[in-house]
Amino acid sequence: MVSECSLYRSSAMPPLKKRISGQVRKATIIRSAASLFAEKGFSGTKTREIAERAGVSEALxxxxxxxxxxxxxxxxxxxxxxxGLLSRVKNLAEQRNDVEVFSVIAKTVVDGAPDSDLMRLILFSALESHELSDMFFHNHIRVFYDFLAEYIQQRIDQGAFQPVQPLIAARAFMGMLIYHRLLTVLFQAQLPQTAEDISRTFVNIMMNGLKIPSLKRQSGMPGKPRTPQKRTARKA
Structure with a gap:
């Protein structure tokens, strides 16, 4: 028989804690480390602080x-x-959809990529000459710039773009976007226009600089306005 006392003890037992998977703990550690590095820099962040924020032990x-x-x-x-961005634009590049290639890149950055934590983390790493800065540049930034420069060169060879230095053109486009992102993240310098309008403006600037004038008119891109010629009086 089961006594009332034993029933009371069993009902008073605390519920078993749900075990957190290793993948979830690992993701929590990564997010905690990234946010702390973004707040304090690398030299100012201790492993103990990461463990406390993640709710785990240093040993883990x-x-x-x-x-x-x-x-x-x-x-x-x-x-x-x-x-993720590289995967998306590669598919568009294969279709030679120039406006959409640059539009997807612009929208991604203007809409908030990289996020504020990663932006600060990268800035801290560069200022502290940290190895993460080199890792980010060689494995991410350089890979993306090389792809974009190669695409621009390909479109030059196909007669769609004017002859320019492709890597400089790639840096010019990304430079506009990243500077806009820096102003937004570091100084909260928001623009009144929508993200869609801001992205479209950056893309139009880029496409007007790259497209061959005759192709601008065919694709509906605004071309360079013609300067009216002064008429000279005909001599009698």
């Missing part, structure tokens, strides 16, 4: 990430928008 951090390099690489893999 070292179990998932035996070296700092592995943690940095994991942060980039988790937080960087470059791999």
């Amino acid at each position: 951090i070292f179990k998932h990430f035996p070296s700092k390099e592995e943690l940095y690489a994991a942060i980039l893999a988790e937080e960087s928008p470059v791999p």
Whole structure:
């Protein structure tokens, strides 16, 4: 028989805690480390602080990430928008859809990529000459710029774009977008226009600089206005 006392004890037992999977803990560590690095920089962040914010032990951090390099690489893999963006624009590039290629890039950055934490993290790493800065540049930024420059060169060879230095053109376009993002994140310098309008403006500036004038008119792009010629009086 089951006594009333035993029934009371069983009903008073606390519910079993749901076990968190290793993948969830790992993702929590990555997010916690990224946010702390963005707040304090690398030299100002201790492993103990990451463990406290993630709600885990320091030993568990070292179990998932035996070296700092592995943690940095994991942060980039988790937080960087470059791999996903590159996958999207490669498909559009194969279709030679110039406006859409640049539009997708512009919308992604204007809409908030990279996010404020990653932006600050990268700035901290560059200022501290940290290895994460080199890792981000070589594995993400350089890969994307090389792709965009190669696409621009391909379209030049096909007669769609004017002959320009493709890497400079790629840097010019991304420079407009990243500077806009920096002003928004660091100084909260918001523009009154919508993200769609801002993106379209950046794309129009880029396309007007690249497109051959005759192709601008065919594609509906606004071309360079013609300067009216002065008429000279005919001599009698």
